[in-house]
Amino acid sequence: MARKTDDGADKTSADLKGLRVQIDKFDLQILDLLNKRSAVAARIGKVKADQGGEVFSAAREEEVMNNILAANKGPLEEVTLRAIFRELISGSRAIQKVQKIAFLGPEYSYSHLAALERFGEAMTYLRTGTIAAVFEEVQRKHADYGVVPLENSTDGRITDTLDMFIRMPQVKICAEVRLRVRHHLLANCEQTEIRRVYSKAQALSQCRNWLSKNLPHASLHEVSSTAHAASLVQSEPHVAAVAGRQAAVRYGIRILYNNIEDSPFNETRFAVIGLSDSAKTGADKTALMFQTTNSPGSLADALQVFKQNKINLTWVESFPYREAKGEYVFFLEMEGHRDDPKVKKALAGLEAVCDEVSPLGSFPAAKASEE
Numbered sequence: 279m280a281r282k283t284d285d286g287a288d289k290t291s292a293d294l295k296g297l298r299v300q301i302d303k304f305d306l307q308i309l310d311l312l313n314k315r316s317a318v319a320a321r322i323g324k325v326k327a328d329q330g331g332e333v334f335s336a337a338r339e340e341e342v343m344n345n346i347l348a349a350n351k352g353p354l355e356e357v358t359l360r361a362i363f364r365e366l367i368s369g370s371r372a373i374q375k376v377q378k379i380a381f382l383g384p385e386y387s388y389s390h391l392a393a394l395e396r397f398g399e400a401m402t403y404l405r406t407g408t409i410a411a412v413f414e415e416v417q418r419k420h421a422d423y424g425v426v427p428l429e430n431s432t433d434g435r436i437t438d439t440l441d442m443f444i445r446m447p448q449v450k451i452c453a454e455v456r457l458r459v460r461h462h463l464l465a466n467c468e469q470t471e472i473r474r475v476y477s478k479a480q481a482l483s484q485c486r487n488w489l490s491k492n493l494p495h496a497s498l499h500e501v502s503s504t505a506h507a508a509s510l511v512q513s514e515p516h517v518a519a520v521a522g523r524q525a526a527v528r529y530g531i532r533i534l535y536n537n538i539e540d541s542p543f544n545e546t547r548f549a550v551i552g553l554s555d556s557a558k559t560g561a562d563k564t565a566l567m568f569q570t571t572n573s574p575g576s577l578a579d580a581l582q583v584f585k586q587n588k589i590n591l592t593w594v595e596s597f598p599y600r601e602a603k604g605e606y607v608f609f610l611e612m613e614g615h616r617d618d619p620k621v622k623k624a625l626a627g628l629e630a631v632c633d634e635v636s637p638l639g640s641f642p643a644a645k646a647s648e649e
């Protein structure tokens with residue numbers, strides 16, 4: 279607070295100047311340390327290149343982030359440190375090799391946001407038109423990694439993604455991203471003037487109750503993405519879009535209502551896909567697909583294996599197997615890493631009772647993050 283003396287204003291600005299001198303000094307020290315850290319990352323890159331190791335290590339990044347958060351005594355908050363270290367690590371990867379990350383476009387789609395959240399700004403991003411194309415880019419090594427939606431807490435599984443895992447079982451999950459998804463109503467007209475609402479099918483579905491209550495006379499129209507919906511608001515009159523904040527900023531549209539999603543816990547979980555999975559961190563999950571024989575009790579036998587080994591399941595989906603009518607592929611995810619003895623035991627047990635078991639990989643369990 280300014281001191282109330284005749285020369286109060288001068289004192290305050292002298293204080294401010296002195297404090298800013300301190301900040302300038304710290305900034306130079308931070309800069310020096312940042313570059314020293316990056317130089318070590320470059321050396322690590324050379325070691326990895328010699329050994330044929332991958333630049334991106336989800337397990338090591340998890341460890342780095344956890345070390346920082348555990349050591350933090352404030353006043354900086356966790357969310358700030360996460361953002362700073364996300365970009366620092368992104369830069370360290372880029373110094374080793376700029377990685378190409380494929381995602382389902384357009385720009386600022388939720389998949390793009392999830393990709394940026396996981397990999398930061400220093401990567402090259404490759405936009406695709408379909409989820410299948412993300413898998414193809416990864417399989418053909420045109421992209422180092424891909425980011426695809428797995429499931430939404432309101433709408434459930436993302437069919438196209440599960441279908442692609444079945445078609446390309448060599449593609450593995452090496453990390454996950456949990457994105458808290460908030461939807462907003464974007465429009466440049468008043469609420470009473472809105473005749474049509476555009477959005478992606480999932481977003482419309484996640485705001486179903488709000489829309490029917492607040493815009494009962496508007497018709498709902500599915501388009502390929504929330505970002506495309508936002509772009510339509512610019513070109514058509516009496517139109518609104520359900521989309522995220524970034525889309526509103528990008529297309530210069532007003533947010534008429536914030537957080538119109540029906541569930542207060544609306545979250546989409548994304549998989550980072552690559553050609554190998556992740557090393558153990560101690561807080562991991564393991565995903566797989568399996569098929570059972572078409573006989574009574576075969577699914578119960580498969581699940582029994584996890585009960586016997588005291589393994590907690592975090593996700594189970596049954597999915598129609600398109601190659602054979604009436605048959606199903608089961609997707610399953612559990613706590614633990616494939617190198618954990620009890621997970622190993624369970625996987626061996628599962629193989630003994632199932633027709634086919636395809637591992638999808640082990641990866642660090644992610645914490646929820648904001649859009």
Ligand SMILES: C=C(O[C@@H]1C=C(C(=O)O)C=C[C@H]1O)C(=O)O
Pocket residue numbers: 318319322323333334335336338339342366367368370371
């Ligand atoms: C520096 C490394 O490479 C990458 C960058 C990391 C970092 O900046 O801390 C951590 C893991 C890798 O994704 C490493 O493997 O240690």
